[in-house]
Amino acid sequence: xxxxxxDHHHGPAKGLTRWLYTTNHxxxxxxxxxxxxAMFLLGGTFAMVIRAELFQPGLQLVEPNFFNQMTTMHGLxxxxxxxxxxxxGLANWLIPMMIGAPDMALPRMNNWSxxxxxxxxxxxxxxxxxxxxxxxxxxxxxxxxxTTYAPSTVTFFIFAIHIMGASSIMGSINIIATVLNMRxxxxxxxxxxxxxxxxxxxxxxxxxxxxxLAGVVTMMLFDIHFGTSFFNAAGGGDPVLFQHVFWFFGxxxxxxxxxxxxxxxxxxIPTFARKRLFGYDSMVYATASIAFLSFIVWAxxxxxxxxxxxxxxxxxxxxxxxxxxxxxxxxNWVATMFRGSMTFETPMLFxxxxxxxxxxxxxxxxxxxxxxxxxxxxxxxxxxxxxxYVLVPGAIFSIMAATYYWLPKWTGHMYDERLGKLHFxxxxxxxxxxxxxxxxxxxxxxxxxIPDYALxxxxxxxxxxxxxxxxxxSQLILLVVVIKCVKGGKKATPQVWEGAQGxxxxxxxxxxxxxxxxxxxxKLIHAQ
Amino acid sequence: MLPKAKLWLSLIGAATILFSTQxxxxxxxxxxxxxxxxxxxxxxxxxxxxxxxxAIGVVVFGAMLWSIINHRKSKGAVAATFxxxxxxxxxxxxxxxxxxxxxxxxxxxxxxxxxxxxxxEIDIQVTGYQWRWEYRYLRKDSDEEEVSFYSILSTPRxxxxxxxxxxxxxxxxxxxxxxxxxxxxxxxxxxxxxVIHAWxxxxxxxxxxxxxxxxxxxxxxxxxxxIYRGQCAELCGIEHGFMPVVVHAVEQEEYDAWYATKxxxxxxxxxxxxxxxxxxxxxxxxxxxxxxxxIGCHQPNGTGLPPAFPALAxxxxxxxxxxxxxxxxxxxxxGTAMAAFGRQLTPVQLAAVVTYIRNSFGNATGDLVQPxxxxxxxxxxx
Numbered sequence: 001x002x003x004x005x006x007d008h009h010h011g012p013a014k015g016l017t018r019w020l021y022t023t024n025h026x027x028x029x030x031x032x033x034x035x036x037x038a039m040f041l042l043g044g045t046f047a048m049v050i051r052a053e054l055f056q057p058g059l060q061l062v063e064p065n066f067f068n069q070m071t072t073m074h075g076l077x078x079x080x081x082x083x084x085x086x087x088x089g090l091a092n093w094l095i096p097m098m099i100g101a102p103d104m105a106l107p108r109m110n111n112w113s114x115x116x117x118x119x120x121x122x123x124x125x126x127x128x129x130x131x132x133x134x135x136x137x138x139x140x141x142x143x144x145x146x147t148t149y150a151p152s153t154v155t156f157f158i159f160a161i162h163i164m165g166a167s168s169i170m171g172s173i174n175i176i177a178t179v180l181n182m183r184x185x186x187x188x189x190x191x192x193x194x195x196x197x198x199x200x201x202x203x204x205x206x207x208x209x210x211x212x213l214a215g216v217v218t219m220m221l222f223d224i225h226f227g228t229s230f231f232n233a234a235g236g237g238d239p240v241l242f243q244h245v246f247w248f249f250g251x252x253x254x255x256x257x258x259x260x261x262x263x264x265x266x267x268x269i270p271t272f273a274r275k276r277l278f279g280y281d282s283m284v285y286a287t288a289s290i291a292f293l294s295f296i297v298w299a300x301x302x303x304x305x306x307x308x309x310x311x312x313x314x315x316x317x318x319x320x321x322x323x324x325x326x327x328x329x330x331x332n333w334v335a336t337m338f339r340g341s342m343t344f345e346t347p348m349l350f351x352x353x354x355x356x357x358x359x360x361x362x363x364x365x366x367x368x369x370x371x372x373x374x375x376x377x378x379x380x381x382x383x384x385x386x387x388x389y390v391l392v393p394g395a396i397f398s399i400m401a402a403t404y405y406w407l408p409k410w411t412g413h414m415y416d417e418r419l420g421k422l423h424f425x426x427x428x429x430x431x432x433x434x435x436x437x438x439x440x441x442x443x444x445x446x447x448x449x450i451p452d453y454a455l456x457x458x459x460x461x462x463x464x465x466x467x468x469x470x471x472x473x474s475q476l477i478l479l480v481v482v483i484k485c486v487k488g489g490k491k492a493t494p495q496v497w498e499g500a501q502g503x504x505x506x507x508x509x510x511x512x513x514x515x516x517x518x519x520x521x522x523k524l525i526h527a528q
Numbered sequence: 529m530l531p532k533a534k535l536w537l538s539l540i541g542a543a544t545i546l547f548s549t550q551x552x553x554x555x556x557x558x559x560x561x562x563x564x565x566x567x568x569x570x571x572x573x574x575x576x577x578x579x580x581x582x583a584i585g586v587v588v589f590g591a592m593l594w595s596i597i598n599h600r601k602s603k604g605a606v607a608a609t610f611x612x613x614x615x616x617x618x619x620x621x622x623x624x625x626x627x628x629x630x631x632x633x634x635x636x637x638x639x640x641x642x643x644x645x646x647x648x649e650i651d652i653q654v655t656g657y658q659w660r661w662e663y664r665y666l667r668k669d670s671d672e673e674e675v676s677f678y679s680i681l682s683t684p685r686x687x688x689x690x691x692x693x694x695x696x697x698x699x700x701x702x703x704x705x706x707x708x709x710x711x712x713x714x715x716x717x718x719x720x721x722x723v724i725h726a727w728x729x730x731x732x733x734x735x736x737x738x739x740x741x742x743x744x745x746x747x748x749x750x751x752x753x754x755i756y757r758g759q760c761a762e763l764c765g766i767e768h769g770f771m772p773v774v775v776h777a778v779e780q781e782e783y784d785a786w787y788a789t790k791x792x793x794x795x796x797x798x799x800x801x802x803x804x805x806x807x808x809x810x811x812x813x814x815x816x817x818x819x820x821x822x823i824g825c826h827q828p829n830g831t832g833l834p835p836a837f838p839a840l841a842x843x844x845x846x847x848x849x850x851x852x853x854x855x856x857x858x859x860x861x862x863g864t865a866m867a868a869f870g871r872q873l874t875p876v877q878l879a880a881v882v883t884y885i886r887n888s889f890g891n892a893t894g895d896l897v898q899p900x901x902x903x904x905x906x907x908x909x910x
Contacts, residue, residue: 057698058690065766065833131835138763144740145723145765149658149865151836233741239724240739274601276611304726304761305737306718306744309643313636320628327624328617334592335616339608341601352596356589363581370631372566372638373574375735376559379726379761444556445730447761450769452688454699454757456556 011513020115023107024513025092030410031114032089033403037479039081039121040396044472046074051434051468054461059452067451068136069128075139076157079257080164081121083391086399087260088113088171091199093410095175097504097511098193100184100520105177106170113170120163127153138449140250143231143242147223154224158217165210172203172210179203184503186522190284193502193528194277195263197284201291202259205252208295213249216242240305247298255294258390259287261358261398262329265351267502268405269333272348273340274499279332280528286325286332293322303374312371319369323362330359345497346420350401353393353428361389364439379449382442388435392471393428400427400478407482408496412510413489419481426474433467501526560730563752563777567733569638577631584627642733645747648715650708656718656725656738656760657872658865659767659824663706665787666717673794675787677704678872680820681770685828688770700757703820705774708750709783715747722867726761729773735761750777765865767824801875801899807883810896814884817877822885825865830889836865841889850895854882854902858909870906875899878906 012018012027022028049070053061062070092110096103104110127134132151135141146154179200183192192200219242222228229235231242262283270277277283299307299315307315333355342348364386368374377383400423407415437460442448446457453461492509506524507515561571599605653664657678664676679702686692688699695701708714718727720738728735729748736746750756758773778786805813818826826832830840840846845853857878860868869878879897886893 057694059688060690063833064769065836068763068766068768133836136766142724142763145763149723149765233739237741239741273599273607275607276609278610279612279617281612282617304735305739306742309639312639312643316635316639317632320632323628324621324624328621330588331620334588334595336611337592337595338599339605339610340595340599341605341607342596342599343601352592355592359585359588363585366581366631367574367577370573370577370635372570372635372642372733373577375642376570376574376730376733378735440555440557443559445560445758447728447759447769449763450759452699452769455694455696459555 021111023103023111025096025104025107025110026410026511026513028104028110028114029089029091029093032085032092035114035117036082036086036089036399037482039077039085040475042125043074043077043082044475046070046077047468048472050074051465053451054453055465056462057453057455057458062451064451065133065136068138068449069134071449072135072138072141073125073128076124076135077121078391079139079253080161081117083257083395083399084168085117087199087202087257088168090195090260090264090399090402090406091171091175094406094504095178095196095199096182097507097515098196098502099179099182099187100503100516100525101178101182102514102516104174105182106174109170110174113167113174116163117167120160120167123156123163124160127156130156140246141220142246143220143223143239144233147220147231150224155221158221161217162214165214168206169210172206175199175203176207184516184519184522184525186525187503190281191525191527193263194266194280194283194287195260198259198263198266198287201287202256205256205259205291205294209249209252209256212245213253216245216249219245240302243302243305244299247301248295250301251298252291252294254387254390255290257395258358259291261354261395262287264398264402264405265333265354268347268351268401269336269355270501271405271497271499272345272351273337273342275336275340276501277332277528278335278338279328282328283332286328289325290322293318293325297322300369300371300374303371304378316369316371320366322369323366326362330355330362343498345404346415346417346424347401347405349421349424349428350397350404353424354397354401357389357393357397357431361386361391361394364389377442379447380442381438381446381448384448385435385438385442388438392435393431397427403478403482405497406504407485408492409504409507409509409511411485411489412492412508413485414492414496415481415485415489419477419484423474423477423481426477427471430467430471430474434464434471435467437461437464437467501528562731562733563750563754563756564732564734564748565751566638566642566748567731569641570733573634573638576634580627580631584624645715645745648713648747650712650714651717652706652708652714653717653719653743654706654727654738656720656722656727656764656771658722658765658867659760659771660821660872661702661706661725661727661771661773662721662872663704665790673791673798675790675794677790679704679706679774681772682820683770685819685823697757699770700759700772700774702772702774705755705776707776707778707783707786709780710750710753710777712780713747713749715745718744718746721872723764724762725764725771727758727773728761729756729758729775731756731758732775737762750775753777753779770824797874797876801903803876804898804900805876805879805896807887807896810880810883811887813877814880814882815888817873817881818884818888821869821873822881830885830891840885841891843891846885846891847893850882850886850893850897851905853886854878854897854905855909857882858902858906870909875903875906878902 132153135157137146219230229237231237231239297319300319441460495505651666655662661679682701682703683699687694718736718738720740725738732748734746734748736744756775760771825837826840832839858870860866876899879899879902882897886895
């Protein structure tokens, strides 16, 4: 319907400058998504090095120092380069179409917030080729290992983090301004798709905590170069202060990487169950509760630093509370599927796997919240298994689900369903073979971030590595699917999926370059 | 197809390893129950929460699986239209909340127990260094010699580099284990000299961060004699994977005898600082010190890993002024990984290692350093 009145607008410019100068939310969304995929492969390569070295006991492939660089770079690239930009890319593509807006509120800032990212990651990655080597102190960069004892390249790392933070803050401001000011008439807050809601809340989290991250790396910079002693005990500073400040950023950051995933799954499950989302209102309130709680649980990452017992108890109770709103969400998804009329296309497969495997990550999260038990789990592979379960079959599966779900809307073609399903099943098997044995490794006592291990850990490690290689190789299928789909394929209808609801499905497929230049008919806006 | 080819290659590789004699299969699945009251309580707590999670999982995933099987379009299922129920939402908010309270009660009890480090009979200061532990038994009266020693990985480098078959205790063996008596409340005062480490013995359920500038308390009462092994749990730099914790828990009489021997050794070591050593003694002792202390950064052939860790072979410091060289070892190099070894090594060890590096890796100064000379420089540095 909208294509007809958009035809007199200009289309995209030609050549490289289209992408360099673009202020179009769809172009910028695509840039973010491609960038994210490139970083996913880069961070994945680092992970493959880690799993190859851990394939058997002894040092075979890399030096311990390079191993530490790999764990550090893997974490940083995946968190800041793969997961976060992917969600920003999805927000760019989808939020204006979902709320009936013509574009993002601040299109030039949108361009800027994307284009500084490649520079940040080029700078971070360039340290791999420097004499002093890349950062080797873990993605959590605890002082004083990351200050007094750090390689000189830490300064590049600090500057890269600053740029990534600036990009995230600009992206968030843009999303908040768009959602609050540019909704079509009739699109009340409580009619917004959950993806928009979860991103709105995520954007507030980002604005709250990214400056904290910037602060902590700036304190590091001053400790390293300007003679301060924020984290240096010998100068009267406090190494534990670093952890408090870092995790005050770090815990909300965890939810930044999962709340938009909740929004995606809340869009996909109703579509393929052909039934409205159960408990929309409670989903919104649960998201807001999780966001609030995320600010008062940070020290559960630090149960072994020697806090007073009152502190340990407070953070244990607060952390356990998160299970309540998270549980509500899972129950609502199951209730949506209950008595639906389900089909199992690739996006639905990824969404169902998300619910099951994310919930398993939630269970281990609950176990980790129990302070005395955490003394045993802390800094072991049990923690590694936990956060990879919530991040890989959690956040990353949701991103893949979203890609398959909206790809026909973006390209105008249906993707290859057979390849999509192959990608899903190989990923699903791979991810479980990769991460499930790590629970056992951690419980049996294997610390994380070690390049070599005692012999009793040998068996589960080679199994885990095989899962890793399988999962890693399977991701190339996604690349093939996306390229094939961009180039051609069966024409997609505007509706694409039989059960799809929402404004984006009223547009042609592919969505025209400019959409909703005039607001959509309010009659098209339904309660979610 | 690429993923499949890779899978097969990995499987063949894995099978080779599985059947090689070197690896002893141990499919350990769960947390150890351990040998202390706290470790057993922790284990019980862990299992209790695990079973709660399994039960919830069975209900939630069961409902989901049932829907997936029965409510599929291909079976002719027609979607219902219900989409909210305040009553249901309240029920599934309250039930998890109640379960959480049931979990929190025993957790609070165990935590309170674990935090009571009062009335200890033996106090041991545990200090983390890159990459070793120091154990210092706090003296009960001033007549005692102070017993303190370093505990360093004793697995040979050749095993790590796959030149030799790996022992059963690969990476979990040290030269000097910590020795404590059983059925005695031992308090550990955990701190660090450089970066953050974490002292962990799974069988005691004891894990505490070693943080520079802080002293953390933790305690244990071990109930069974035995050798208990753990590892540093907090990333502490290059050799983080190579600083195990080994504790011998022994009967009281055995502990008393051991402690008396240590007293004698400490007395002798204090006196030995005045002895005169020969070149061959020094080179032998120095090589040992080098292989346990310096090798991680400066590498087996003294080639280092420039620029972070300079080479010793042909180094202008090692081949230059002797006194400056000794002072560098005593005081370290601020802002680098080179620690101040004046406190970490004895004068005898320092003298030996300086002699060793100045006469190895192609360096040939011919210098023989005496412990007394080092002792003088240490006194001057303080």
